[in-house]
Amino acid sequence: CPSDIISTVEFNHTGELLATGDKGGRVVIFQREPESKTEPFSQGEYNVYSTFQSHEPEFDYLKSLEIEEKINKIRWLPQQNAAHFLLSTNDKTIKLWKVSERDKRPEGYNLKDEEGRIKDISTVTSLQVPVLKPMDLMVEVSPRRVFANAHTYHVNSISVNSDYETYMSADDLRINLWHLDITDRSFNIVDIKPANMEDLTEVITAAEFHPHHCNLFVYSSSKGTLRLCDMREAALCDKHSKLFEEPEDPSARSFFSEIISSVSDVKFSHSGRYLLTRDYLTAKVWDLNMESKPLETYQVHDYLRSKLCSLYENDCIFDKFECAWNGSDSVIMTGAYNNFFRMFDRNTKRDVTLEASRESSKPRAVLKPRRVCAAGGKRRKDDISVDSLDFTKKILHTAWHPTENIIAIAATNNLYIFQDKLNSEMH
Amino acid sequence: MECAVDAQSLISISLMKIHNSRTQRGGIKLHKNLLVSYVLRNARQVYIKEKYAEIYRMQQYEEVRTVCNEIQELNPLDLDSEDADDEDQARAACCGDETSLCHRGAAQPAVHVRAPSTLLGCCPFEDSSKESEPCEYRSCCMEASPVSHFDPFSADNIRHCNKTTVLDLDTHVVTTVENGYLHQDCCCDALQGGQGAQSPAKKRKGEFGGCVSEAEDVSDFTAARKRAKREDCSYSNPDYTETSNISNLISIFGSGFSGLLSRQADLEQICSKQALAGLGAWTRAIVAF
Numbered sequence: 001c002p003s004d005i006i007s008t009v010e011f012n013h014t015g016e017l018l019a020t021g022d023k024g025g026r027v028v029i030f031q032r033e034p035e036s037k038t039e040p041f042s043q044g045e046y047n048v049y050s051t052f053q054s055h056e057p058e059f060d061y062l063k064s065l066e067i068e069e070k071i072n073k074i075r076w077l078p079q080q081n082a083a084h085f086l087l088s089t090n091d092k093t094i095k096l097w098k099v100s101e102r103d104k105r106p107e108g109y110n111l112k113d114e115e116g117r118i119k120d121i122s123t124v125t126s127l128q129v130p131v132l133k134p135m136d137l138m139v140e141v142s143p144r145r146v147f148a149n150a151h152t153y154h155v156n157s158i159s160v161n162s163d164y165e166t167y168m169s170a171d172d173l174r175i176n177l178w179h180l181d182i183t184d185r186s187f188n189i190v191d192i193k194p195a196n197m198e199d200l201t202e203v204i205t206a207a208e209f210h211p212h213h214c215n216l217f218v219y220s221s222s223k224g225t226l227r228l229c230d231m232r233e234a235a236l237c238d239k240h241s242k243l244f245e246e247p248e249d250p251s252a253r254s255f256f257s258e259i260i261s262s263v264s265d266v267k268f269s270h271s272g273r274y275l276l277t278r279d280y281l282t283a284k285v286w287d288l289n290m291e292s293k294p295l296e297t298y299q300v301h302d303y304l305r306s307k308l309c310s311l312y313e314n315d316c317i318f319d320k321f322e323c324a325w326n327g328s329d330s331v332i333m334t335g336a337y338n339n340f341f342r343m344f345d346r347n348t349k350r351d352v353t354l355e356a357s358r359e360s361s362k363p364r365a366v367l368k369p370r371r372v373c374a375a376g377g378k379r380r381k382d383d384i385s386v387d388s389l390d391f392t393k394k395i396l397h398t399a400w401h402p403t404e405n406i407i408a409i410a411a412t413n414n415l416y417i418f419q420d421k422l423n424s425e426m427h
Numbered sequence: 428m429e430c431a432v433d434a435q436s437l438i439s440i441s442l443m444k445i446h447n448s449r450t451q452r453g454g455i456k457l458h459k460n461l462l463v464s465y466v467l468r469n470a471r472q473v474y475i476k477e478k479y480a481e482i483y484r485m486q487q488y489e490e491v492r493t494v495c496n497e498i499q500e501l502n503p504l505d506l507d508s509e510d511a512d513d514e515d516q517a518r519a520a521c522c523g524d525e526t527s528l529c530h531r532g533a534a535q536p537a538v539h540v541r542a543p544s545t546l547l548g549c550c551p552f553e554d555s556s557k558e559s560e561p562c563e564y565r566s567c568c569m570e571a572s573p574v575s576h577f578d579p580f581s582a583d584n585i586r587h588c589n590k591t592t593v594l595d596l597d598t599h600v601v602t603t604v605e606n607g608y609l610h611q612d613c614c615c616d617a618l619q620g621g622q623g624a625q626s627p628a629k630k631r632k633g634e635f636g637g638c639v640s641e642a643e644d645v646s647d648f649t650a651a652r653k654r655a656k657r658e659d660c661s662y663s664n665p666d667y668t669e670t671s672n673i674s675n676l677i678s679i680f681g682s683g684f685s686g687l688l689s690r691q692a693d694l695e696q697i698c699s700k701q702a703l704a705g706l707g708a709w710t711r712a713i714v715a716f
Contacts, residue, residue, distance in 0.1 A: 068452055153457055154456065154458075172457045
């Protein structure tokens, strides 16, 4: 069922909640069960907490365009009271949702009975004070804000600022800054639309606020560049503070050079010191202090380099893979094809390829590392040849728990949650 | 997963993608179309380079042929050492790039110069059963010459029609861009003038069908060359129904991201105009970006 395809995955700031959005506009929130001594095997497992319809398909009559209900991104707000808040966005509209629990209800009203019907006054002989009685837990989700009509182009990113008051939304050509309480206006902070659209050469592909400095944010482009902007320098941040760009290798030039250099995701490290980017074939770690080239480059699936033409034909070359840091910024993770995902340890320089599939992962079984070998190359047992890869099984969305070694992997319409029991703490 | 990494097929695949994106749910994806236009540009650059090389080779071949004519006039059967040298040179020139020079003759009856020697016998793709008289000097490649076909597309034809309507999604301003894109009727006339065997372009019927070979036809910058290649999509009864869909895309491509178009060589300009000319472009292409 195509509307079940998961389109975004995000842990909240404590890792207690995990939200997924899908192509049908639904959001499913999972909650981690508290570790219980009585049932050792359900320690810290995630179960469905709430499900709601976030966005519906819309039609823009002026432009004769259908607006997809697919959830492009979900971002949690830091928790400030008992309720949880998250932002969800489709191509055009961002919504703020309040997720709260209700486990008590008032009983003993004077003027109405238990079913809510108005009592006959003549039957009221005495007054009572209503009391709160426990009830079965109910999770209520309600839309608190709708931020609409601010984007002409397709929204690809949202990012909550560390000031907890503002957030930004980015589309192909513009980035807008919002106040969480104000829905009828936003500030445009980046605009790369050329005066003449014929001169368009690049678009914005992702954007994120710095985790600690509320004035700094980064956005990536389809040309493979990153721009760090400082909102204190100017109201319109068209001039970047820093430009991160790696010069192109002229010997690697092909018909598809521009496509594979387009950055599909950018993430600040938890420390705020590094940036992680993903393009079609690689993942790169950048040091904020070095603009000339990345600190580290990891080949995710270089064996695809000779297959770019076929991947262009079947549109796979346009797939946008996301990337993630672990809590201590020592390991990075990203998805690939055939339901494979890869992790790279920045310190040991070791990497592993794992598979998210029912067949290869029974609950609580240890994942077996996989290997892809080039066609015609030396093949070990259990290796997969490049030509046997299933390109319809792609892992575009992954998330890492903020503090523990728990990862969430979205494989088409299935969500896998893997936990590293041996090494629960970050190294 | 093999796929032809040649410029022409990439061009047609890219155009198909741009076309399909217009009917995709959620509206035109600016990012994807921008990336596709880069592939289109890259493929076009390669294609033009190949064309340059081909023209150059053909010019060389023309010179060789002239030499052969002269030799034949002198004495068709007299092969003295001097002429043998010329022939060798000529043969070398011809055989230097067999695949590109002669392979086009695969679908066409390949006539070759017989005297003074089997000059084109080096061409492996020729149909040896069609050995024609020495006086026929039309090469297998002549029809595909882009140079000769540029002439019919004179400035007059191009000037007729050129309107592209651009709708800016932000300001909702509609502007009409006059950029030398050809009117459907004009293209037709130009084509008829140039080829002399075309029927008028039909009205656009509807969705682009799955005929890949048709797509390749219209995406080629030189329609005649494609005709030589694709006999099954013969031009004896040209159907421009689907081509007009694709030509519309060419207009869109041309008017959008023209910053990607190289404006360095006149030949390139002519090529792009010719591409549009050969495709029965719409009078008005609505571009919503």
